[in-house]
Amino acid sequence: MANTAEKLEHNSLMDRLPTAEEIDSAAHAATAIAVAMELDGGLKVSGENGDPVKIAPAVGELIIELLGHVSNGNMVTLVPVGTMLTTQQAADMLNVSRPYLTGLLKKGEIAFEEVGKHRRVPLKALMEYKENKARRQEETLRELSRLGQEYDRA
Structure with missing residues (x-):
């Protein structure tokens, strides 16, 4: 199992762009998985x-979203929610x-932690800020x- 992990790590799409073959493979896999999920309401694979x-x-x-990024030729990095960002x-x-970000941190709009003299931003706090900002923008657009x-009617 460690050998497989080493091979996967060495040849990871987190470190390089996908090849044409990988792009094609990802596109076909995304489509197949989407169809299977639509038909069965889920996805089943064979276990050990x-x-x-x-x-x-x-x-x-x-998985479909990940494959979609690869099929567009993008490098992909997975980041756990508990990750601390610079x-x-x-x-x-x-x-x-x-x-600008530092200003948001100072105003308390995004939570952060101090590690020595450096600030670290929890990914979860950053994603919450993004979601709240998107929600506020949507509400403003509706208004x-x-x-x-109302102006058109007047």
Whole structure:
């Protein structure tokens, strides 16, 4: 098993772009899994002893999304929710400058921890901020749309 993990790690798509063959394979696999999930309401694979193992729909959707990124030629990195990010990594994920992110941290908009003199941002806190920001933007757009319709009627 360790040998397999070493081979997978050495040839990981987390470290390089996928080849044309891998892109094609990912596209076909994503389609096949999506069809199987639609037909059966889930996904089943064969376990060690050939016994069927049911994969939860949410996990199947995650696999399809991962394969979708690979089929688009993207390198993929999986990051556990408990991961602590540097301020630069967090800024990159939000597509903002590091000084702007630092301002958000100082205002208390995103939780962080201090490790020595450095700030670390929990991925979970960053994702919560992104979700809240997206929700606020959506609410603002709805309100603008409503106001625009009222203005048109007047």
